[in-house]
Amino acid sequence: MAATTEPIVDAHAGGDNGAQASKKKKAKKVVADNTRYQGAEAVMPILVKSSHAKGRYVVSSKELPAGTLVTVEKASAAIVRNQSFVSICHHCLKTVPSKTQTRAKVDEQGVEVAGQTERVTVPAHSCDKCKMAAYCSEACQRQHAVEHGVQCDALARSNAIAAEHRVPLEHLRSLLALVGRRFADDKNMPGEGVHYKYAAQDVGPTPYSHVLDLNPNRHYLDRSAIKSMQQALKEVLALVPEAARISLPEAVEAACIFNTNHHSLMVNGQQALGVFPFSSLYFQHSCSPNCMYVGENGATLYIRTLTDVAAGTELTIPYVELYQPREQRRRDLLMTRHFWCKCKRCSTLLSNSVDRLMDGIQCTECKSGVMIFEETKEVQDINELITDMSALDQEIQGKFAECEACPAKIEVTKLVDVLKAAITDYSEAHMALQRGEAARARTLMEAYLRKYEDKQVLSPFNTYLVNTYISLFQVCAQLGEVDRAIRYNAVVIERMEGAQGATPENYPRLAEYHMAMGDMCLKQAKLKAANQTPAGRSMARKYFKDARPALEKALKARTAIYGKDSPRAYEVKRLLDEYKKEHDEFVKATDKKKVSKKQIAAAAAAASTPPPPPADMPAQTQPATSAA
Numbered sequence: 001m002a003a004t005t006e007p008i009v010d011a012h013a014g015g016d017n018g019a020q021a022s023k024k025k026k027a028k029k030v031v032a033d034n035t036r037y038q039g040a041e042a043v044m045p046i047l048v049k050s051s052h053a054k055g056r057y058v059v060s061s062k063e064l065p066a067g068t069l070v071t072v073e074k075a076s077a078a079i080v081r082n083q084s085f086v087s088i089c090h091h092c093l094k095t096v097p098s099k100t101q102t103r104a105k106v107d108e109q110g111v112e113v114a115g116q117t118e119r120v121t122v123p124a125h126s127c128d129k130c131k132m133a134a135y136c137s138e139a140c141q142r143q144h145a146v147e148h149g150v151q152c153d154a155l156a157r158s159n160a161i162a163a164e165h166r167v168p169l170e171h172l173r174s175l176l177a178l179v180g181r182r183f184a185d186d187k188n189m190p191g192e193g194v195h196y197k198y199a200a201q202d203v204g205p206t207p208y209s210h211v212l213d214l215n216p217n218r219h220y221l222d223r224s225a226i227k228s229m230q231q232a233l234k235e236v237l238a239l240v241p242e243a244a245r246i247s248l249p250e251a252v253e254a255a256c257i258f259n260t261n262h263h264s265l266m267v268n269g270q271q272a273l274g275v276f277p278f279s280s281l282y283f284q285h286s287c288s289p290n291c292m293y294v295g296e297n298g299a300t301l302y303i304r305t306l307t308d309v310a311a312g313t314e315l316t317i318p319y320v321e322l323y324q325p326r327e328q329r330r331r332d333l334l335m336t337r338h339f340w341c342k343c344k345r346c347s348t349l350l351s352n353s354v355d356r357l358m359d360g361i362q363c364t365e366c367k368s369g370v371m372i373f374e375e376t377k378e379v380q381d382i383n384e385l386i387t388d389m390s391a392l393d394q395e396i397q398g399k400f401a402e403c404e405a406c407p408a409k410i411e412v413t414k415l416v417d418v419l420k421a422a423i424t425d426y427s428e429a430h431m432a433l434q435r436g437e438a439a440r441a442r443t444l445m446e447a448y449l450r451k452y453e454d455k456q457v458l459s460p461f462n463t464y465l466v467n468t469y470i471s472l473f474q475v476c477a478q479l480g481e482v483d484r485a486i487r488y489n490a491v492v493i494e495r496m497e498g499a500q501g502a503t504p505e506n507y508p509r510l511a512e513y514h515m516a517m518g519d520m521c522l523k524q525a526k527l528k529a530a531n532q533t534p535a536g537r538s539m540a541r542k543y544f545k546d547a548r549p550a551l552e553k554a555l556k557a558r559t560a561i562y563g564k565d566s567p568r569a570y571e572v573k574r575l576l577d578e579y580k581k582e583h584d585e586f587v588k589a590t591d592k593k594k595v596s597k598k599q600i601a602a603a604a605a606a607a608s609t610p611p612p613p614p615a616d617m618p619a620q621t622q623p624a625t626s627a628a
């Protein structure tokens with residue numbers, strides 16, 4: 001169905017270039033040469049492959065248990081995102097310590113106020129010249145000196161150039177980072193020595209020349225945006241020392257490559273971007289992936305298996321969020337990565353796939369099945385699709401959807417109207433949340449559940465319903481209503497796990513819901529255990545019971561995704577240790593109470609029991625005797 005939310009649109013996608021490109025003669029596909037990257041096979045359990053049909057891809061060279069590291073790659077170039085400019089090291093991407101210093105006071109216009117000073121917090125180490133690079137240590141600043149040296153003058157002017165030509169500052173900074181990488185490569189490995197050096201442990205950055213193997217997808221970018229970029233890059237390059245300068249066409253190509261191939265690095269959130277040629281070239285996307293990538297400190301990308309993988313299986317990663325409708329995933333991929341997903345999950349008939357539930361609308365007749373409309377049209381030309389998404393919408397005119405469980409039929413356009421209304425209501429509730437009106441957002445979201453879930457309008461697994469539960473659990477936690485937050489979080493987990501095949505085993509988002517569940521339940525268990533009443537103890541018992549499996553699942557998933565020695569795995573281990581200690585104490589305390597209760601009961605029983613019969617009287621005659 002076509003009523004999806006607006007996809008995250010690439011700022012430069014669209015325009016009329018796509019249509020022009022579609023008219024161009026299709027280039028003949030050649031099988032890619034893998035020799036440059038074959039070094040990876042010696043140190044990682046993978047084989048690099050390429051075919052006419054698929055292009056480049058990797059397969060497992062042997063059986064791999066979940067959590068096996070299959071790739072480590074250091075970015076050719078990485079940039080700190082604008083908002084983290086002074087808080088993340090521009091060399092290793094670790095947190096930058098700050099210091100306070102006294103400086104001349106400046107007014108709101110940035111003009112110095114004569115004779116006045118002020119104390120300001122600044123990064124511990126930064127470039128005094130451009131003031132555009134912060135470092136966590138002197139050592140990092142030194143190691144970045146060659147790369148930074150060629151960028152420094154241009155960085156100092158980059159803000160003004162970006163504003164003048166209306167191009168994103170990050171695009172200019174990423175190009176400069178690539179120019180820095182190229183210059184450093186030549187310094188480290190002059191001439192022909194620039195090859196992809198792959199090592200499991202101490203991995204060096206992938207050379208700049210390999211970045212140029214990536215597809216810039218230039219024809220999907222808006223022509224006027226490219227023109228502005230050209231003008232801005234011309235000014236930027238003029239400020240790069242001649243020895244490090246590249247030609248303008250190459251600079252535009254490299255900037256486009258960074259734009260369409262970068263990965264977000266999750267250092268303290270998502271505050272850096274990096275380009276990783278090997279991973280981008282060889283790991284294809286699947287909506288049922290068996291691997292996951294994680295960006296970490298040192299601008300390094302780690303890819304590990306999420307599930308057990310048989311030898312010879314293609315290794316895939318997700319490029320987009322997986323718990324969402326098929327069409328939404330495909331549109332997201334189309335707009336951000338410029339391809340129409342043909343993975344196995346997307347190619348399976350909707351009626352045989354969990355995707356029928358992701359934007360599922362319940363049948364109004366039987367209320368037990370969802371309505372299904374199989375999209376039969378094959379996407380032939382994605383260039384046309386990118387420029388005209390309405391082609392996707394037109395397909396539904398005059399078509400009927402059928403219930404999966406009974407003979408009911410309904411016009412697809414009517415279903416789309418239901419979905420559109422559900423999306424509008426969903427957006428309204430979420431906008432309240434964005435405005436910071438937590439209590440109102442909660443009221444709207446609970447009304448949403450009554451309207452769309454209680455009245456069986458949407459499938460319980462529908463993304464909008466599940467996302468509403470997610471927001472409700474977060475909002476209730478924010479409002480300090482922890483019991484309620486736990487109940488909503490439990491529904492999220494139940495739904496995401498229940499929609500089998502929607503997310504792979506050890507999926508990161510689900511791991512975080514388990515983690516939140518374990519954490520909240522443990523906190524509540526401790527709180528209730530401190531309350532000495534029978535009701536308090538009974539609640540504590542319940543929360544202890546729920547905390548443990550949630551933490552164990554979080555540990556299993558985080559170990560697979562981030563590695564067993566990662567800080568994220570340790571964080572769960574610490575909570576599990578705390579759980580054990582608190583639970584043992586609780587059990588001991590309740591046992592003591594049980595013992596003392598037993599003792600009281602025994603003492604009471606002893607007090608009401610008649611004295612034993614005299615030693616010479618037969619025991620069986622005792623009642624009669626005592627009665628007498």
Ligand SMILES: C[S@@+](CC[C@H](N)C(=O)[O-])C[C@H]1O[C@@H](n2cnc3c(N)ncnc32)[C@H](O)[C@@H]1O
Pocket residue numbers: 032050054055056057279280281282283284285286287337338339340341342343
């Ligand atoms: C991992 S790279 C592969 C590089 C490319 N095959 C080559 O050899 O140069 C990503 C590209 O592969 C294609 N691709 C990856 N996953 C895909 C999928 N699930 N469906 C369709 N195409 C996909 C897209 O063209 C995408 O831009």
